Amino acid sequence: MNYKEHSDQDLVRLCLKSDERAARELVERFERPVFSLVYRMVRDRELAEDLTQEVFVRTFNNLERYDRSYKFSSWLFKIAYNLTVDYLRKKQVKTISMHGSPDAVTPERQEATSLSLESDEESPDAMVEARELAGYLEDAIAQLRPEYRTAILLRHVEGRPYEEISDIMGVPLGTVKTYIFRARRELRDLLEDRWDDGDDE
């Protein structure tokens, strides 16, 4: 059976029959988007991996409670959002730079918690520029409130519609629109220098 061709809902049905390969396929299908979202919320690689792991464990351990009228990915993102926001609230995690967690006291720990950026650009100059720009953007995103950060990442990076973001975050549609509007404005302000450079070029 080729699990890659199955829809999310089919895989969930197979998981409910204890099919481990279906569960593995769902993990592999969603580990990148969920990890990306969680990482951009907590900005610590090890912590993001632990939280992402917990997201999947909670998802599968509560699969019988999953309402099939809901998109599986929305349910997964909802669990990821709730878990990460709960963590941020409890631990009062500081907003940090892409160069690693502020709690990293050794170079190894700094390396472990820092964000590794990849680029498909061939020219070294373009690669450096792309890394630099991505770094600025990541730093700007990290300065947003967690709610704004989640909303704008789900909208622009994951391409989720407003209604789905509203369900994931558990807030009214109007609030999601406000979050996204304010997040865009704050990003625009935070990236003002780079933005103007881009306009000049």
Added chain:
Amino acid sequence: MNKNIQVRTGHLQAEELEALAMPGDHKLPARSSAHAADCDRCQRDVEELQTLHALLQALTPLQPVVGFSDRVMQRVRLPLPWRVRVLQAVRRHQVATAAAFAGAAAAVGVGLTWIARYPELTPMTIAAFLVQRSTALMWSGVMEVGRFVYGSGVLETAQGVAGQVTPVSAFVAVATVTLIGLASFRILLSLMEIDPALVTSHLRLRRRVRG
């Protein structure tokens, strides 16, 4: 009114800006496109949103460490089919299961022995006996409840209270009952380890699906 001569006065709304800056998401009415073409402010807003969207789209998707899915799978407990769950429960509680089986077997044995002592009993007469007994039991229960209510003075108390009800006392009573109900519901949710936010979002989703 002829729609062709309607003139748009305000600037583009957020959804309209998105439709122009992030194509593929929505269809934009011709009037809005025409406005965007003529309005410098809206053009600037569209360009800014296009730039931001392109920058965010270009963010590298991040990848957890190699072997991440293996680590997850080691901790995952997938739901088991009911047959497997029954078998597991039997294995876990072997003594209790054996006792339950022995009890059930003894009950069936005693019943069969009793029936064998009375050859006039047929399945029909046994069924009729059971129906008659259960109906009699139900009626006696209803009669007992009625007798209790009548004898306890609850009716007299209710009549007395009804004579003194004012709009304020009725409101206070209803509010109190509602608050106690909501508090009980919250306690029930916390006992069942259900997040109340999940219930509200679930209800909202159901409304949306039905609507």
